[in-house]
Amino acid sequence: MKTLFTQPLIAESFAAFGDVLELKSAPDKLINQGLCGRHHDLANLEFSGGSAGISLFDAEPRSLPYKLEMVERHPDGSQAFIPMSQTSFLVIVAVDDGGKPGIPLAFETVPGQAINLHRGTWHGVLTPLHAPGLFAVVDRIGPGLNLEEHWFETPFTVSRD
Numbered sequence: 001m002k003t004l005f006t007q008p009l010i011a012e013s014f015a016a017f018g019d020v021l022e023l024k025s026a027p028d029k030l031i032n033q034g035l036c037g038r039h040h041d042l043a044n045l046e047f048s049g050g051s052a053g054i055s056l057f058d059a060e061p062r063s064l065p066y067k068l069e070m071v072e073r074h075p076d077g078s079q080a081f082i083p084m085s086q087t088s089f090l091v092i093v094a095v096d097d098g099g100k101p102g103i104p105l106a107f108e109t110v111p112g113q114a115i116n117l118h119r120g121t122w123h124g125v126l127t128p129l130h131a132p133g134l135f136a137v138v139d140r141i142g143p144g145l146n147l148e149e150h151w152f153e154t155p156f157t158v159s160r161d
């Protein structure tokens with residue numbers, strides 16, 4: 001099996017695939033009598049032919065090295081994974097190469113980071129690395145499957161080093 005080595009999740013490296021949700025160096029605006037900093041409008045959300053929904057995913061934590069067998073994509077909408085606890089998780093994405101995913105990239109988040117996958121981005125399913133694997137997920141609610149899967153002929157091994 002080919003090995004994919006994880007890299008830290010950095011907004012610039014991830015920009016082609018999605019948005020990294022994290023605090024800026026300073027808030028865009030102070031609100032609530034100055035007691036809250038608003039870090040404003042951090043993600044590009046799309047819900048073609050449907051509407052935005054918020055769900056809770058209670059996912060089993062995985063560990064590295066991780067066997068990556070498939071990726072999927074949602075042609076009609078974006079999908080955000082927002083941890084409900086200060087934990088890190090694994091983010092797998094891949095470019096599209098003529099309707100199939102290219103060689104995936106593996107990112108590890110740090111606590112305090114969340115992601116929003118752009119509409120149609122090939123990605124691994126939600127993959128916590130620690131318990132609790134509780135996430136809020138913002139994605140499209142609407143008609144149709146909005147899901148395309150790709151199972152690799154040979155799985156990849158995802159490793160930290």
Ligand SMILES: NC(=O)N[C@@H](O)C(=O)O
Pocket residue numbers: 072079123124125126
């Ligand atoms: N299928 C589902 O709701 N979740 C996946 O889209 C995923 O990316 O985890």
Ligand code: NI
Pocket residue numbers: 072074079123125
């Ligand atoms: Ni998904």
